[in-house]
Amino acid sequence: MDDPLVIAGREYSSRLITGTGGATNLAVLERALVASGTELTTVALRRVDADGGTGVLDLLRRLGIDPLPNTAGCRTAAEAVLTARLAREALGTDWVKLEVVADDRTLLPEPVELLDAASTLVADGFTVLPYTNDDPVLALRLEETGCVAVMPLGSPIGTGLGIRNPHNIELIVARAGVPVILDAGIGTASDAALAMELGCDAVLLATSVTRATDPERMAAAMRHAVTAGRLARSAGRVPQRFWAHASSPPR
Amino acid sequence: MEVRVNGVARSVAAGATVAELLAVLELPASGIAVAVDGEVCTRASHERTVLAPGADVEILTAVQGG
Numbered sequence: 001m002d003d004p005l006v007i008a009g010r011e012y013s014s015r016l017i018t019g020t021g022g023a024t025n026l027a028v029l030e031r032a033l034v035a036s037g038t039e040l041t042t043v044a045l046r047r048v049d050a051d052g053g054t055g056v057l058d059l060l061r062r063l064g065i066d067p068l069p070n071t072a073g074c075r076t077a078a079e080a081v082l083t084a085r086l087a088r089e090a091l092g093t094d095w096v097k098l099e100v101v102a103d104d105r106t107l108l109p110e111p112v113e114l115l116d117a118a119s120t121l122v123a124d125g126f127t128v129l130p131y132t133n134d135d136p137v138l139a140l141r142l143e144e145t146g147c148v149a150v151m152p153l154g155s156p157i158g159t160g161l162g163i164r165n166p167h168n169i170e171l172i173v174a175r176a177g178v179p180v181i182l183d184a185g186i187g188t189a190s191d192a193a194l195a196m197e198l199g200c201d202a203v204l205l206a207t208s209v210t211r212a213t214d215p216e217r218m219a220a221a222m223r224h225a226v227t228a229g230r231l232a233r234s235a236g237r238v239p240q241r242f243w244a245h246a247s248s249p250p251r
Numbered sequence: 252m253e254v255r256v257n258g259v260a261r262s263v264a265a266g267a268t269v270a271e272l273l274a275v276l277e278l279p280a281s282g283i284a285v286a287v288d289g290e291v292c293t294r295a296s297h298e299r300t301v302l303a304p305g306a307d308v309e310i311l312t313a314v315q316g317g
Contacts, residue, residue, distance in 0.1 A: 019317035044316020047257040070317040085291045090284035
């Protein structure tokens with residue numbers, strides 16, 4: 001049996017964290033969540049009259065999945081802090097996936113505002129899981145600020161471009177004292193497996209499942225990929241060689 | 252008097268509280284969060300928070316996302 005994923009003292013047997021955005025309806029989402037085996041799932045906070053309804057919280061409660069509110073859409077530390085406080089009020093959790101993005105085209109994290117918001121929220125008693133760039137220095141700064149995990153992107157949100165800088169992810173893993181969760185950019189199962197092979201503690205994905213042709217099937221694929229990648233990481237892979245090395249005896 | 256609720260002008264009784272506004276809107280007190288003029292109004296203070304004319308009220312809930 002694998003060790004549980006431990007974040008801020010909470011234990012999870014699944015190392016796959018999912019988002020709920022992009023699913024065409026709650027029935028599709030429910031089948032995907034069940035197939036993924038996830039125990040922690042992000043939700044967004046929006047005006048009550050906005051599209052999307054309020055059924056997602058009831059669904060997560062029924063499935064026994066912890067909600068992880070995010071601050072998606074926030075551009076400044078002040079916006080993100082207010083959103084986190086509203087999420088705490090609405091959901092009764094001090095856990096927050098902290099997102100502060102720089103612009104709409106890239107949705108890349110705005111590092112200065114992100115660090116500022118993280119610092120304020122930690123001081124305010126929040127359990128902060130920041131969505132961050134694949135920047136090993138910023139990851140360390142966020143950890144020093146008191147974040148309970150760091151969540152570097154593989155590539156920009158929703159692109160499905162996979163992990164563009166695997167070495168940076170390995171550098172983050174090598175120095176992190178908190179769980180590293182690969183967040184954003186996963187396109188298909190091999191990307192999720194690679195994240196785990198690089199040493200990440202978990203994977204967070206949404207689009208690759210919810211917008212797949214068959215979300216339930218892709219959710220199952222991601223579940224297996226995360227398990228396979230984790231196993232491969234702990235199994236100790238063979239070194240890569242330039243020349244062939246026979247696997248059958250010479251005579 | 253007029254207040255703004257999620258960006259839309261709305262008439263409420265003078266001296267209405269946040270709790271009374273939620274009742275008029277038929278919203279539950281749980282599963283939502285209220286901000287008045289950019290500050291969180293906690294559930295415990297819904298009853299005693301009186302809306303001023305022109306108050307900017309945001310009422311949020313969890314939706315699919317992330």
